[in-house]
Amino acid sequence: MATHSSTTVHISGQEDGRRVESRILEERIQRAVTQGARDLAIEAHGQHGLGGRLWISEKEPITVSITGSAGQRVGAMGFPNTRIEVLGPASDDVGWLNAGAEIVVHGNASNGCANAMAQGKVMIGGNIGARGMTMTKANPRFTPPELWVLGSAGDSFAEFMAGGTAVICGHTPQDPENVLGFRPCVGMVGGRILVRGPHKGFSLKDARLEPISDADWDWLTTNLRGFLKAIRRPELLDVLTVRETWQQIVAKSPYEKSAVTRRSMSEFRTQVWDRELGRGGLIGDLTPLDRSPIPLIVSGELRRFVPVWENKVRKAPCQSSCPTGIPVQQRWQLIRDGHVDEAVDLALAYTPFPATVCGYLCPHLCMQGCTRSTKSMIPVDITFLGKAGVNSKIPALPELSGKKVAVIGGGAAGISAAWQIRLQGHEAVIHDMDATLGGKLTSAIPSTRIPKDVLDAELTRVRQVLPHVHLKHKLTRDEFQGIVDTHDFTVLAVGAQKPRVLSVPGADKAIAALTFLKLAKKGQAKPGKRLVIVGAGNVGCDVATEAARFGAEDITLIDIQKPAAFGKEKIDAEAVGAKFRWPCFTREITDQGLVLTTGELIPADTVVFSIGDQPDLDFLPATIAQNRGYVVVNDQGQTSESKVFAIGDIVKPGLLTDAIGAGRKAALTIGDMLAGRRPTPDTRETIAYSRIKLEYFDPRLPSFSDMGQCASECSSCGSCRDCGMCEIICPRGAISRKALDGKNFEMVCDAEKCIGCGFCAGVCPCGVWSMFPNTPMG
Known part of the structure; x- marks a missing residue:
């Protein structure tokens, strides 16, 4: 059972002399973390999966210390902000599917170390077994995964490795003549290996040696200090930092792997086709037309599809949702460009109340329309920009026209x-x-x-x-x-300004919501202890919160249908204890309160009509x-x-x-x-949510901390954010950025290089690239 101290929670894998099942022990660990434990000491008795899947928040790191016999998959599916330390050796699959944890093993690790790891760092103070660092991957949005081994690796090391960095220090290895084991790097397609000491080669089909640059060496020596400190062997730094003893192995690119001799189509036509069938092949006796082969991958007029950069052709959902038409995504782009004042002041071109309404009173329809909400991500918070608008300066005013x-x-x-x-x-x-x-x-x-x-x-x-x-x-x-x-x-x-009233007996005993709120604003409201509000919309909620401020204790809002109240107004009303009832129909108002058509009397000192104004x-x-x-x-x-x-x-x-x-x-x-012009409203359609790629953004954010974070997480729907992804991913280098006047630019496509593959449209986070069927002239 777990025993709690002031700083560390101790959890034993043995109870009443018997080994606790792995599943039970994991449940106890998860429960301890949920209840507030952030520093855990685990006495293991062969249990599997210790330390994995522990996550609270980025501000609350979790440390796990493991003594005894750790079972398989220590730190499996480990999460960021988790540090796991095994005070001894570890079994198979340390760091399996690691997604961000830092794992330290003060001894040897068995087979499958760091298998399929995507993030985080695994540090081994001894040797590792077979198939270490296999099938790893790296997401460009996150720091690549790392494996550090003080000793050597076993057979099939880095098999199908697809990302990250492995560092094999070769100190007291299992085989002094070979620190990489048998058949390393088979199927390797990404990442790199920094290795010290002799080895017996690697898969030359999949990897190659690359000189260690000064930047690579600086990275290695800097991080080597942290590794040796983590495994408590700092005295080895001088021994391990002799540059001449290190080599770097990197994965070959697809182009390097495919560099084999092939016969061109023209050679095949002349040496095989025409030689066997005669000039022109099967139809040579029917037509003299040129039948030279068309490339399998075509460009120019032969493309099936043509990419078109449609920057700002469609409106972002946030802008479409805003009745004032504020280009919200343009403001966040200005923030990303470092023009904070310009972003804040931009709202004054659309509203005289950027702080009053956008910062406080608006239900923020732009946030309700935010594309992020379609993937259960929190919408970008416009209130940061809104509230900053209170300090906006008066915009430049043109001279009066006489109109x-x-x-x-x-x-x-x-x-x-x-x-x-x-x-x-x-x-x-x-x-x-x-x-x-x-x-x-x-x-x-x-x-x-x-x-x-x-x-x-x-x-x-x-x-x-x-x-x-x-x-x-x-x-x-x-x-x-x-x-x-x-x-x-x-x-x-x-x-x-004319309040609506109900045509019921005693209606003259009620007060209109607008009248009540005006009295409250002047400090003159007298609701009494019991209040009934007819009409449970947002105005009724304002009445409820103000009445509570003036001493009302029993507040009831009634409506003939489900209340229309929503957002902050409803939350504030509920916070002061207001009750909502529906469907309720009023028969009359008496000195005792409001009588429903059912005959029920709801006692009230004051009745307020909040059913709208005319x-x-x-x-x-x-x-x-x-x-x-x-x-x-x-x-x-x-x-x-x-x-x-x-x-x-x-x-x-x-x-x-x-x-x-x-x-x-x-x-x-x-x-x-x-001005004598025909009115020209903005008729642009709203960009479809399906065009936006949210995979570039962090889905785990519980809230935003400032305007800079908001700007970086805005997907800039329909407006190019100048990220250059399309230019980078184009396999033919057909896309380039063209600078225009001032800050303006455009992305252009070279038709003679473009093959119409659609990679640009597929990768664009903003949805501004479209693919159209090619319709050549003539």
Whole structure:
């Protein structure tokens, strides 16, 4: 059984004088690690697989010390951040399928040492048996695997080795005349072997000697110190660092292996085909056409497929998911290029609230659309960039054109439209009936969701860009018409300010959610101890969290269907103890609380209606079409009056980001019309998830630590990240990078070299290479 000390957990492989089964011992080891053990001492009695598959996190390394008789497969399938030390010899298959563990054996190791290892390091303080370092592999994303042997290797060493480095020091070997055993390197296709001492050759068909460069020698001597320290033999450093005693063996490339004499097709035609059948072969008497052979692998016009570099032809899913259209992947590319300020400030071209909304209030639709989510990987975290936007400087403003646009409504939608109008060089004038600019951002959204200093900073920036703001005035119909007549265009963005109520007895005893949130923002809310909220959406959740802040203890949200609440709002409501009930139908509201149609009374000091709000359209003329209390618009936001646009909740209830996006879209259309251009919306399709290669990225990340890590893990869907993979992998060297003006570039393909194999499209992480059927001219 395990006995715990303050630093080390001791686990014995023997219990009541009897050997514990390997399976049971492994379960005890795994349980100890799960319960917090990070330093384990194991007394082995021949059990197998000790130390393998132990993983917690990169920040919590695990060490395993093994005494006694270790069985087979010590450290098998070992994970990164695991260090295993065997204080004696070890049996077969040490480090089998090792995926990152560091394994030290202070004695000999038997057959199959480091067999099929992909990562990590195995260090042997003695000799190893047959078939060591066989079938290893190396992923270019990770550090190649390493095997260090103080003594010598047994037969069939490095058989089918496909990656990594093996170091055979030849100190006190099993056979002083041969430190590599019989038939080493058979089938070797990758990796290298550094060997000291005599050997009797290796498979010349599969491997060759290569001089040890200065860089190779520096690597060997540096890492040799670490190896000797690990096996507790540092005194051997001087003996083992005589450069002349070492050789390096590397795998031959496929081209080297295939260097045999072959007869060309033209030689075969003249020496065999025509000699046996006559000039022209079987049909020589029918046609004089040239029948010279076409190469098996063709290029140019004979290719079946042609690669096309379609950089930025399709939109990334994150950008498509964002109502404001922010090119998220472009911002992460700027971060990768070291232009952090430029990446942060880029958002101001799309939204006046990069921190308030993108950093705090948005449900982050871009992250919901992130390609990484399709492979159960965490999406790239945009909040790092969003929150940094609070410090963005005012963008450069063009001189005014003399054109003037009125914006009715000073909330998120109206400010967004006015912001974009000014960025295009036109004057924007905001009219709002509230005392402060910002709409629900300022008056209703709880301060627990957005820090006051962040919102104040962004509204200050807005006022510097948009100085013409008229507040505290509710427009009449005649005043509105006067504004329309004296401006080039008018944008309606008054939002929805009229709360919906239920037509039930006692409805006058309830309070509207918007009214409650405004009172809470002023510090004047009085919910009492018991609160019932009719409508379990995100606004209802905001009411719940604010009510708890003002002393409510028993909070219930009811709805006629499954609650629409999601994200942070729902999490925060549940955190203060709010309960969700559905389906529930209200019959009446009394002084005791809310009565359901079932007759059940839910006691309440306060009842809040949170079933939505409607726009107040009394000031609009009959010429502006309406439908069920909302303004009717076309795809660009234009109303039935050509000079009037409408955006936000006055058209359709939605998210803050929907309102900001609608404001930008309408403003760009107005800008095109003022310039006499036909509006040109972005009609690019969204790139298919299947085109993106996520194999280059780490699936194990539980979270992101900073913007740099986010940028490196972004797959840059649809936009070339200039990684050069296509150029490297092209077997004919047909692809090259061509620099253009400034930072621009393009990847070009030489048709005379290209064979249409599709390797470029297959390897591209961003999905920007496409293969099209070749249609030669003529």
